[in-house]
Structures are given as C-alpha cells and as structure tokens.
Amino acid sequence: MPGQLPPYRPSLFDRVLAKAFGMINKIVPWYKFPGIIGAINLEAIRTTLRLNNLHDGYPPGHAVVNMAEQEPMDERFLHARNSDGKYNSLTMPRMGCTGMRFGRQFPREYCRKPTEEELWNPNPRVISERFMKRREGGFIPATTLNLFAAAWIQFQTHDWMAHERAHDSYDVPLPEGDGWPGGRMELLKTQPDEILDASDIETPGYKNTNTAWWDGSQIYGSSEVETERLRTAHEDGKLRQISYDASGVPLTGFVDNWWFGLHILHSLFVLEHNAICDKLRRAYPDWNGTKMFDTARLVNCALMAKIHTVEWTPAVLGHPALQIGMNANWWGLAGETLTKLVGRLSKTSEIISGIPGSTTELFGVPYSLTEEFVSVYRMHPLIPGKSSGI
Numbered sequence: 466m467p468g469q470l471p472p473y474r475p476s477l478f479d480r481v482l483a484k485a486f487g488m489i490n491k492i493v494p495w496y497k498f499p500g501i502i503g504a505i506n507l508e509a510i511r512t513t514l515r516l517n518n519l520h521d522g523y524p525p526g527h528a529v530v531n532m533a534e535q536e537p538m539d540e541r542f543l544h545a546r547n548s549d550g551k552y553n554s555l556t557m558p559r560m561g562c563t564g565m566r567f568g569r570q571f572p573r574e575y576c577r578k579p580t581e582e583e584l585w586n587p588n589p590r591v592i593s594e595r596f597m598k599r600r601e602g603g604f605i606p607a608t609t610l611n612l613f614a615a616a617w618i619q620f621q622t623h624d625w626m627a628h629e630r631a632h633d634s635y636d637v638p639l640p641e642g643d644g645w646p647g648g649r650m651e652l653l654k655t656q657p658d659e660i661l662d663a664s665d666i667e668t669p670g671y672k673n674t675n676t677a678w679w680d681g682s683q684i685y686g687s688s689e690v691e692t693e694r695l696r697t698a699h700e701d702g703k704l705r706q707i708s709y710d711a712s713g714v715p716l717t718g719f720v721d722n723w724w725f726g727l728h729i730l731h732s733l734f735v736l737e738h739n740a741i742c743d744k745l746r747r748a749y750p751d752w753n754g755t756k757m758f759d760t761a762r763l764v765n766c767a768l769m770a771k772i773h774t775v776e777w778t779p780a781v782l783g784h785p786a787l788q789i790g791m792n793a794n795w796w797g798l799a800g801e802t803l804t805k806l807v808g809r810l811s812k813t814s815e816i817i818s819g820i821p822g823s824t825t826e827l828f829g830v831p832y833s834l835t836e837e838f839v840s841v842y843r844m845h846p847l848i849p850g851k852s853s854g855i
C-alpha cells in the first residue's frame with residue numbers, strides 16, 4: 466500500500482526461536498530460567514513483540530506521508546542532531562520529531578477511545594484509593610536503590626515524551642464521603658490531534674510535544690529556536706548553566722514538575738556537555754562553536770543512553786537475564802572488553818555487536834514512542850512522601 470513501510474520479516478532462526486519459546490512459556494515463564502536461557506527467551510519475546518505489537522498512531526496511508534518535510538535540509542544535519550528531531554531518516558525526515566503522534570502497541574481497532582460510561586467504570590478514584598494509596602508507614606524503600614533512580618528516570622522521560630495538554634478538564638466523580646480537598650477533582654484532558662481520517666474519531670491520535678529520539682531534549686530543548694536560547698553566545702559550543710527566571714522557571718529544555726533531583730541531573734549534564742567541549746577544543750582548536758556544540762551533544766546523548774541501558778535498567782530490574790540482555794543491547798554478545806579492543810565484530814548485527822551502530826530496522830512502522838510506553842513509565846510511586854536529600 467502506498468504510504469506504508471515494507472512489513473518486518475524476521476529471519477527463519479528468529480521465527481523458530483519465537484515459536485519454540487512461545488510454546489515453552491505456556492508452562493515456564495522467562496524469569497524462571499537461568500540467566501543465559503532467560504536472555505535468549507527475552508530475545509524470542511522481542512521478535513514476537515516487534516512482529517505484532519508496533520503500530521503507528523496515524524491511520525493507514527497517512528504514516529509515511531506525515532513524515533515528509535517540505536523545507537530543504539541544512540547539510541549540517543547530515544552529521545548533527547536537529548533539535549526538532551528532523552532528519553534522523555532522510556526518507557522520512559519528520560519521523561520522531563516534535564509534534565508527531567505517539568504510536569500504539571496494539572492495532573487501532575483495540576485502541577478505541579472509551580465512552581464516558583467506560584471511562585468512569587470502575588471509577589479511577591476508587592481504584593487509586595484501594596490499590597495505590599500510600600498508607601501511614603506504607604512506603605517500602607527499595608534497599609538496593611536511592612532517590613537518584615527516581616530522579617534519573619524522570620529526567621529520561623522528560624527527554625522522550627510529553628502529551629499536549631487541552632484547555633478543558635475532566636471532573637472525576639468522587640464517591641460519597643471522599644476526603645479530596647475542596648470536594649472536586651479536576652484532571653486536565655490531553656489534546657487530541659486533528660482528525661485526518663474517519664477512523665480518528667473513534668481512535669484519536671495524540672501528539673508528543675518532545676522529540677521521541679534519545680537526543681537529550683530535556684537539556685537541549687525540542688526545537689532549534691529553543692536550543693539557540695540555551696547555548697552561550699560564545700564560539701565555545703557550550704550550554705548556559707542552569708539558572709532561574711524571576712518566577713522560578715529554570716533555563717533548560719524541559720521545565721515541568723521540577724524538584725531538586727531534576728536540578729542536580731540537569732546541572733550535571735550541562736556541565737558534562739561543557740566538559741566535552743573543553744576536551745574537544747584541545748583536540749580540535751580550529752572547530753567553530755556549532756561544530757563543537759553538535760559533536761559534544763552527540764557524545765553527551767550517547768553517554769545518557771549508555772548509562773540508562775547498562776546501569777539504570779539492570780539496577781532497577783535485578784534479574785540475571787536482564788543483566789545479560791541489557792549489556793548485550795549495548796555491547797552485543799561480543800561484550801565490552803572485546804568490542805573496546807577491536808571495535809564492532811559485525812557491522813550490521815545488533816545481537817553480535819549491540820544496537821548502537823547496527824543496521825537501521827523500523828520493523829514495518831515509522832519510529833515513535835507509544836502510549837503504552839508512557840503509561841508504564843509513570844513511576845510516581847518511586848518518589849517518597851518525605852525526603853531529607855538524595
């Protein structure tokens with residue numbers, strides 16, 4: 466069909482592996498296996514998920530068309546990040562950029578907007594009170610982590626996603642005797658995207674106001690105009706230090722829901738960017754500020770992605786299969802030592818030499834983050850009620 470990408474075709478080996486573990490997992494789940502078998506099991510599940518559970522937020526026929534860009538590209542962005550998120554793909558320049566729709570993990574027919582009746586039954590306030598409420602002394606601290614784990618993941622989600630807010634809100638029906646202050650609970654609605662197709666009426670799309678790429682937009686901004694504001698005026702390629710305006714809004718890429726954990730991480734990665742610039746300046750004294758900024762940004766973003774892949778995720782998900790799997794995502798089965806010694810063993814394979822630098826594969830769907838991804842990353846219970854510091 467025009468406007469669609471060719472479908473994903475896993476290799477015969479991957480299909481056999483996925484089928485075999487699909488049957489085995491009816492009896493034994495992946496996490497019951499020893500590390501290496503558990504990791505192979507996860508690889509098999511990933512193939513099935515890539516095959517069945519990546520769906521575009523745009524109606525059929527609109528997907529690739531919406532990824533087109535009318536304006537000619539500045540040659541600079543062949544080798545540098547564009548803050549609006551454009552040009553990571555030269556054939557679909559607007560893929561993953563600011564204002565593109567979130568994708569889905571399920572086909573459109575299973576993602577219809579709930580009716581009012583469905584929305585309030587069961588009542589979300591009742592569910593929240595029964596299952597989520599933190600009772601007196603009920604916060605169970607994770608003994609292997611500190612508050613940096615929460616600050617880090619919030620910092621990351623502020624790079625990846627933010628829904629566009631509507632101007633009106635829901636009035637959540639409160640049960641008899643509910644103690645919510647003021648007796649009225651308002652919840653801001655999410656702004657749906659414009660209707661592009663009749664199917665959008667039943668299954669609206671929602672825009673991501675951040676770029677969906679791992680591009681550090683929480684410190685660099687999600688538009689070229691914003692990035693200009695955050696850079697210093699000098700030819701040093703550096704970012705301005707975090708400062709606050711008269712109303713207390715920080716000077717940085719993403720400012721919502723601010724607290725001291727975010728202040729620390731935003732400041733740290735601005736300093737890191739600037740330290741990379743200093744190092745580059747010593748090696749490349751002739752580079753202009755833009756070249757310096759672009760290169761430092763690439764290094765800084767790669768650093769954040771690496772920390773998240775091989776440090777944060779294995780720390781939070783302390784299962785041996787995850788330790789192997791997340792390290793393999795970054796270094797491949799070749800491992801860190803060998804890869805650092807001889808570089809990528811395979812130019813193309815993510816399994817042998819890790820995802821960074823492997824062949825681009827979209828699995829039949831333009832890249833986006835999904836609504837379901839956003840839902841699982843609402844990790845607000847990581848924040849304690851009281852804190853005397855990180």
Ligand code: HEM
Pocket residue numbers: 615616618619622626627628629722723724839840842843844845847848
């Ligand atoms: C002091 C800490 C935090 C504050 C004040 C805060 C506040 C908020 C607020 C006001 C919203 C929007 C309202 C809503 O949709 O519910 C929100 C959304 C969200 N928060 Fe937090 N949050 C905090 C920590 C975290 C942490 C630790 C995570 C971990 C990943 C997180 C992830 C998210 C996500 C994914 C959304 C949805 C964003 C969207 O759909 O646009 N937040 N947060």
